Amino acid sequence: xxxAPAIQATAVxxxxxxxDDLVFARRLVRKDERAWANFFLNFRGFCQSITYKYNRGNExxxxxxxxxxxxxxxxxxxxxxxxKYDGSASLKxxxxxxxxxxxxxxxxxxxx
Numbered sequence: 103x104x105x106a107p108a109i110q111a112t113a114v115x116x117x118x119x120x121x122d123d124l125v126f127a128r129r130l131v132r133k134d135e136r137a138w139a140n141f142f143l144n145f146r147g148f149c150q151s152i153t154y155k156y157n158r159g160n161e162x163x164x165x166x167x168x169x170x171x172x173x174x175x176x177x178x179x180x181x182x183x184x185x186k187y188d189g190s191a192s193l194k195x196x197x198x199x200x201x202x203x204x205x206x207x208x209x210x211x212x213x214x
Contacts, residue, residue, distance in 0.1 A: 120189040120190070120191065120192055120193070121189065123187075123189060123192055123193035123194075124187070124188070124189035124193075126140075126193060127184050127187045127189075127193055127196075130173070130174075130184050131174075131182070131184050131185055133174070145194075145197060146166065148194065148197075148198075149162075149165075149166055149169065149197070149201055150162050150166075152198065152201055152202060152205065153165055153166075153205065156202070156205050156206065158205055165201070165204060165205060168204055169197075169200065169201050169204055172200060172204060173197075173200065183196075183200050
């Protein structure tokens with residue numbers, strides 16, 4: 103009995119399980135409108151729960167706006183944090199890390 107050949111899926115960097123996250127992040131970096139609509143739909147509630155965890159829920163709108171700017175970067179400024187995402191962790195983990203540090207110490211994010 104013959105067995106089917108193994109199919110290997112690999113991301114450019116990181117594990118195969120995060121390949122879709124890496125592709126999605128690259129679409130966000132290219133400012134793909136559908137990708138950003140999907141990001142807002144899937145990450146807004148997640149980020150809101152993080153602000154409540156750190157007792158900053160009343161500042162959510164401002165903090166979330168700052169997160170988007172930090173992920174994208176600003177014209178004439180350093181590149182956004184999404185450019186550095188390499189797929190070695192899930193995108194949700196990466197966004198959590200960036201957002202948590204933004205909430206706790208916004209001045210620490212100058213290195214991103």
